[in-house]
Amino acid sequence: MPETHTAYTDTDRLIRALDAAEATPGAATLRARSYQLLRLPPDATVVDVGCGAGRAVAELAERGARAIGADLDPAMLAAARSRFPGIDVRAADAADLPLRDGDVHGYRADKVYHMLPEPTVALAEARRVLAPGGRIVLLGQDWDTVVIDSDRPELTRRIVHARADTIPHPRIARSHGNLLLDAGFHDVGVEVHTAVFSDATALPLIAGHAEAARRTGAISDEQAEAWIREQNGRAAAGRLMIAIPFFLAAATR
Template sequence: MSDSWTRSITYLDTVAGCSGADYKRGVRFALDLRPGQTVLDVGCGPGTDLGDLVTRGGTVIGVDRDPVMVLEARDRHPHADVRECDAHALPLADGTVDRVRVDRMLHQVDDPRQVLAEVRRVLKPGGIAVVAQPDWDTLVVDPGDVEVNRALTRYIGASIQRHSTVGRAVPRIGAEVGFEVLDVTTTAPVFRDHAEAEMVLGLGRNAIRAAQAGLIDEKAARRWVSELETGPFLATFTIFTVVLQA
C-alpha cells in the first residue's frame, strides 16, 4: 500500500474518532438496529465504522468505490460483506435491505440524488436510511479576519468539496426520490484544539491554496493562519442528520 493510501486511511480513522464525531451516536440511535436485519453502509471506506454494525448481528454489507479501501475493510471485518461498487448503481436487488447508513459521502459523488434514489430502491418497505452530511458552507472560525474565513469557505465549496451544501438539501432530495422524511437534526461539532482542527479541516493549508487561487490576499491569508496558531481557537460547522423511511 502506498504512503498516500496509508495517509488516507489514517485520516479517515482519525476523523471518526475526533471530537467532531459525536454526531455518530445520533446516527446509531436513529438506525435502530435489530438482530437479523440486513444493514448497508454506503461509502464504508476502510471499514472504520463497520465494526459497530457487525457487533449488532445480522447481515452487514459495506460498499465503496475505492479498491484499496475495500481491501482494507475486508481485512478488518471478515464477517462483513464488503463490495467494490459505485454508489450510483448499488449491486443489490430491490427491497432487500432493512437499514442503510450514508455517512459524510454525498459531497463527493457525481449525483447525490441518484445515490439516494438507489438507497430508496434497495430498502425494504418501511426500511430506514440515516444520512449524516456536513454543510461546508457553514464553516466558521475564530479568531481572524471574517472576510478571510468567508473566502476560505467559498474556496472549499468551489475547489475541494463537490457538493458543499448538500447537507441542507438531503431532506428535500430524499422526499423527491420517494422517501418519507421522519426527522432532521443538526449537530455543530466544536473544535477548540487548533492541531486537531487543522488535521480534520485543513484550515491553514486551504487558506494558502485559496490565496494562490486569487481568492484571498496572500499576506492576509498568512496573517489569518498565524492568528489561528497562536491564540485561543474555535472552529465549527453544521452536520445534518436526516432519517428517511422507504
C-alpha cells in the same frame, strides 16, 4: 512505481486523519445516533455506502446487523479488510449497488453525498435496494457554514467559501430532508449536530482550507501564510475555535 507509493501514502494520511476525527467523543456519539435512527430489527441487513476504512461497517456488525460496506476506492477497501478482518465490503458505486430490489432493511451514507456526481440517482438506488419500511440515514457537513474564529473575519469568510466551492455539492447536507421527500421517502426527520474543535488536531483542516483558497486564487500566498500562522498561534494558546454543523436526516421507505 512512484505513483502507486504516493497514492497509498495519501490514503494512509487520509485514514489517519479520519481515525483522529472519528475517535472524538462527539463523532462517536453522532455515529451511534445514526445507527439508532436506522431502527434495525435483529439480524437485519444494512448497507453503508461510501464506507471508507470500514469503521461503521464493523460497528454495525458488532450491534448484530448483517452489515455490507460499499466504496469505489480500492485502497480504502483494502484498508477496511485489513483493519476489520471478516467484514463484508464491496467495490461499488452509490448509483449502482450490487444488491437486489428490497435486499436491505437499512441504508446509511456518511459524508458521501456532497461528492457524488448525481445525488438524486444515488437516492433512487437507495430506494430500490431498501425493503418497504426500511430506513435511510444521511449524514453530512455543510461546507459553506464552517465557523472559524479569527482576527481576520473577511479573509476567513473568503477562505471558507472558496474551500466550499471546490466541492461538487457543498451545501447538500442542509437539503437532505427535502431530497428524501422528493425521492418518495416518508417519516422524514432532520437533526443538526455541531462539532466543535479547539485544539491542534484541527490544524490540518485549517491548512486544507487555506491551501484550497490559495489554489483557486481567492487569496494570495501571503494571506494564506498569515492566516495559518494566526490559527497556529491560537491553537498553541488554547484559543482555537472551529464549529462545523452536521445534518443528520432519516426517513422510511
